[in-house]
Amino acid sequence: MTTHTTRPGMTYSRNSDLSETDVSMWGHNPKNVAFIGDYLPRQCGIATFTSDLYLSYNSFISNSRALVVSVNDTPDGYDYPAEVRYDFYQHDHNAYRKAAEFLNSKDVDVVCLQHEYGIYGGPAGNYILTLLRNLTMPIVTTFHTILKDPNEDQLLVLKSIADLSSRVVCMSEKGRDFLINIYEIPAEKIDLIPHGIPDMPFVDPHFFKDKFGMEGKQTLLTFGLLSPNKGIENVIRALPRIVEQYPNVVYMVLGATHPNLLKHEGEAYRDSLKKLARDCGVRDNVRFYNQFVELDGLLEYLGAADIYVTPYLNPAQITSGTLSYAFGCGKAVVSTPYWHAEELLADGRGVLVPFGDSEAIATEIIDLLSDESKRHQMRKKAYLMGREMIWERAINAYANSFAHARQERMNTFNNQAIYAVGAHSSLAFKLPVLRLDHLFRLTDSTGIIQHARHHLPFYDEGYCTDDNARALILALTIQNTGLGDQKLAKAADNYCAFINHAYTEDHRRFRNFMSYDRRWLEEFGSDDSTGRTIWALGTCIGRSSDRNTVTWAMSLFEKVLPTVASMSSPRSWAFSLLGIYEYQKKFNDDRLAKTIERQLLDKLVFRYTETATEDWPWFENTLSYDNAVLAHVLIRSGDKQLVDMGLNSLRWLIDLQTASHGHFQPIGSNGFYTKGQPRAYFDQQPLEAQSTLSACLAAFEVTGEADWHRTAIRIFKWFTGYNDLGLPLYDQQTGGCRDGLHIDRVNQNQGAESSLSYLLALAELYTTQKQQPDAKSVNVAMPAMMNG
Template sequence: MSNEIAPALCELGNSQSLPLPTRIAFIGNYLPRQCGIATFTTDLCTAIAQEFGEERLFAIPVNDPGGDYQYPERVRLELEQEDVSSYERGADFLNFNGNDLVCLQHEYGIFGGPAGSHILALLRKLRMPIVTTLHTVLREPNPDQMANLREIARISDRIVVMSQHAVDLLEEIYDVPASKIDLIPHGVPDLPFNDPNYFKDRFNVEGQSVLLTFGLLSPNKGIENVLRALPAILRENADVVYIISGATHPHVRRSEGEAYRTGLTELASSLGVSEHVIFDNRFVSNEELMEHVGAADIYITPYRQEAQVVSGTLAIAFGAGKAIISTPYWHAKELLADERGIIVPFDDPASIAESVNILLANDALRHQMRKRAYLYSRGTTWKMTAQAYMATFQRARSERMSRPRPAPRDAETIALDRLPFLNTSHLFAMTDDTGILQHAIYSLPNNSEGYTTDDNARALIVANALNASPLSSSVEYETLSCRYMAFLWLAFRHDTGRFRNFLSYGRTWLEETGSEDSHGRALWAIGTVLGTSSHVGLRGAAGRMFQAAAASSLTFSSPRAWAFSVLGMQAYLDWFPGDRLIQGWRNVLANRLLSIFDQTRGNNWYWFEKHLSYSNARLPQALLLAGWKSSNRRMVEAGTESLRWLLAEQHRESDSVFVPVGSMGFAAGSKKERFDQQPVEACATVSACMTAHQISGEQSWLDEAGVAFRWFLGENDLQVPLYDAATGGCRDGLHPDRVNENQGAESTLSFLMALLELRGLELSNETQQLSEMSASL
């Protein structure tokens, strides 16, 4: 591979460890629309589908006014060029269909509005990474062109261009940083290095020297200059035939009809060369195009202006190993340097004739030029281009994960300076006569996913808090508590002392024994009921289960199961402080947490394990609580140290925004996984900080609890709320580019749990202030 081309593909090797995007939308014209962008988009999609799978992509073309195209199945949605609302609807379609990335093919003329500005209505609303390929980069743009391209570059995560000259223009004229630009040359078919005579019989030109120009015809193509060169060429090479392959550009045909083609035929006639010119007035298929190119001895691009940073027809001829003569437009000068072709001045038929005659008279020179072009182009075959684009897509997603940007603002806004009103509508919507359902589709319960002990335990803690709060007194919450307790009773196996976890919607248990963590959460929930509820029936059921289930926690190996169990045992001990058996079990589990912390901490890693995963703050919270209640100073110190370290890990580098550890976690010494961010982490952090404040009385812990809670309200990486004030539900998490719109049980219960804790503190402070006021009167 050439040194010039190798940098275009260098990111591929650096991206092998990054996950591939699973759904990519390509926006740009698409075949059978007749234009170069349509051909490029179609070829790129086909190459990526062949290399990475058809299921990974789909296309969204732009229809020109009056256009009616029979697109293939790969096309999912069509945009109407002059209808800005279709661009806005396109953005909604992409946002709601779970796409990982959008790849835009940009050319000013294919989008509606001044200089194609309608496309901005779509791009500004997108929540996923955007990679834009620029097919035109102007040195002297008008104000609209300048503004639009700069805005597209700002919105896009990566910019792809096909020539170094385009890179230079972006940096110098449009102020696009070099770090944002990827150079990926125009893809070419992987053709063999063939003898042109193999294809000539298909055009009835056997034994003749074939000159070729192909592509959509328009006046700026300069074909008339080749016709004017033909008399001088024919004087030395009487067997030459010039094939002009391609239909008139649809835009030219609509405005001017076939005037340009007619003028060319008339010019050929007046020059006496008509018998040596073949007009193939068709938009040919890729297969036919390869035959046209294959038959050419010399390919000519006689364009009349230099401001062209890429020519697809030039790239295809170059990749086929053709001897090429071209005028000095930007792409040609770059591609044909180092004797890979011949450059002639603009509008200079004499130079064209001289160059053709030199090449036809010197087979060795012509074949050396062909070979240099062919070898240089091997790194730009469509297979290699597809790999380079996928590497750019991976890089765009990785950069978005490490440096997320605010998502587009919707109408929904939530005040950050006060706690939201309590809304339990979604809690009731997710609960049926069995318990709370595990998952939701947006805000609709997803019955097919069934129930879990994990979520019903969380729901019991929340319902119990609702019953205890004077802000939410309602017999309905008592009914919820009974329903969730009944689920736990059903889940518990008295013969084994363990809880099952997963229950299908058809009321069939999907396992004989649930996870240690689900058992710990259930013990936490029933301990909370025993510690705070006044409901006789709930307390009776909870007491029987607690005594039968608590001992199993001593056999667990999961630190989180230990922590949940400690929280449950301590809640129980708040009501029955003299139970020495449960005190002992609590101390055993808390000492295990302290022991693994002391064994693991060090080298700037102050944690219980060699990795962070989920519900992290529950570990220091359990240690703090157990140490406080058992007067174990070392436990309180270790809990404080580990929680402070965790908070530092969960802050954005530049400010105090809460950034919970992503759902994939991370190990000591490895890169921190920032996404997907889960509500359960914010909830656990709020609770742990509240516990630390309760023990120490330090205001800083309340401040940290507030930072974590505001993550729910929109003070996060994407600056969008996860809490849905309309439904009372909480969305399932933050992706690098968007919010997970599903409002499942875990997320909603995490929000409610955190809100109720802060509401309880707020109410306690108000009560204290009233007491102080009364005492002063």
């Protein structure tokens, strides 16, 4: 074991096999660090620390790509800055598992957990263990509170966190001693890293006093969230003696009331302190600053202080961030002897007074105000030792700890959570066998060929990203029904690879058309093709159980998703929303996805309100292709008003596309249907049947109304002959689907879009059958023409 000394009385230990040279091989890696804790603007000391740690890591580690996962004490959370990529409610146990899934999909190198009792849910905060147990990367945990006499739950939780962590960090020798002797954590696993502080110059307090109207006054300062355990009343009781000798003394009490105290008692404690100051005759010598200050403001307050006072009431504080800041800025400190103060202020670096002893506080403050040389010497000792605590040095120590953790667990991962699925069941309508012969016929090592001549792939017209995205969605849907196999998984990899190659970094979009000799035919594809590919990526993330696939999809998803809001096509918005909904099956608390989801829904609603009338409740004045997807995304939005809007629009669309004999009759692609003009009845495309069926199943899932399921089955029958021509589009011999209904015949070609539309429709029905084990049998009541 090698022991490294950081300052007198403080050491940290590392394994001898990780020298400074070893760590330097990482080039200050890892770059992709995820910090977990609470976070500003939440008013909490840990939130401030996590924020400072993240910002400092990004400042001092070259090319850092760190992110933050924040835990909330309210269900609604906070208006976080952009670095908070994910947040969750502390009392939602399932959210911890989802947060782990999010991190596992982000290619994070190391997780740095900030642990404090009270910020995580469950007995003694044991919900955090669910998150840690499901992570696949090494964990470094900073313990902010280390109790000398923990209860059984507290002991078990801290020991369990340490077991799940590759390294643990404490901030004081006392804390290290407790971890070894009380919690039985191996010494070689512990890194002692002092509480980081800003690198502030050593300045005369008079430089800042004019900012607060304190010219010519002696200033005392206590800062931090206000609560009764801070002992501020003891300083106020000491003031009459101090003021007697130094009438110009002002005691500055800086800090908002602790949110938990404010919630239950309001400002009763602050008011009691003000009353005490009046009763002691020192009202004019005490100033309260009821605010939660940012770093720049805090440094000004600290700069103006002649003496910093921490009059805490009991010894059980292993770390004090406020003491660290004041000490490191070179303040003369008078403090009660809690654990961190005993360690930091030893050897003349500060003054200790007994707990609750106002007379002793008065004596020591008078002594320091009377002896400028002693006060300056104390300040200088504190400031020089504080140079070891500045954030740059603390971050280097954290980077070493992260590198060590990563080296230890580079190739080891925890078991990922396996989610059980519901039992199989069947509804009254017996679904056809799901055959993939034609899918594999169209698929080669590049991807899926977009067109066919009869059932044969038509190589002359190459590939398109649209169809590879559809094929990937299909593969994932089938795999989720339990009907997949290795051959389908291999095909899915080909579709992923095609999408990966289609991406263009210059435009943060996807190219669409590729020739058979693998030449891209455009600089970038349409809005709709990019939106559909986002849908496929979201489905990968939401449904795939393969970590590599999810991590790949996450990278592209995050790059492309922000571009969608600038697109003008409502279908691109809708396809992207379907991708977001699939993504949110795993990561419902991703704030970026939520923001874009809201933007896109607002855009669609605006289109609807601008266009819809009583007899045309729709988003556009023309019904063209893939119409139902616009209603579909509102139905799945979770917003009751939007759900109702989507259901109303879909009912209208279904009525419009239902023939007098009751069969599905989609809008024809040969002219479409513009409001006030004649409607096109042909050519009818399989895509319209699949899209409308999918929207109906979404309505069934949301409302539970069996009519929607019956309608979906009726639409599916369009593929098998329940249509205007009474001819099947599905080819039982090849497993493919013909390209559409002309006015007098079926198009005999079996291209990718048509065949994928049929297979997707069938796979979605299988999925619904599987997910609705308790659904009642559905009487489809097909007309006689379907039975003959």
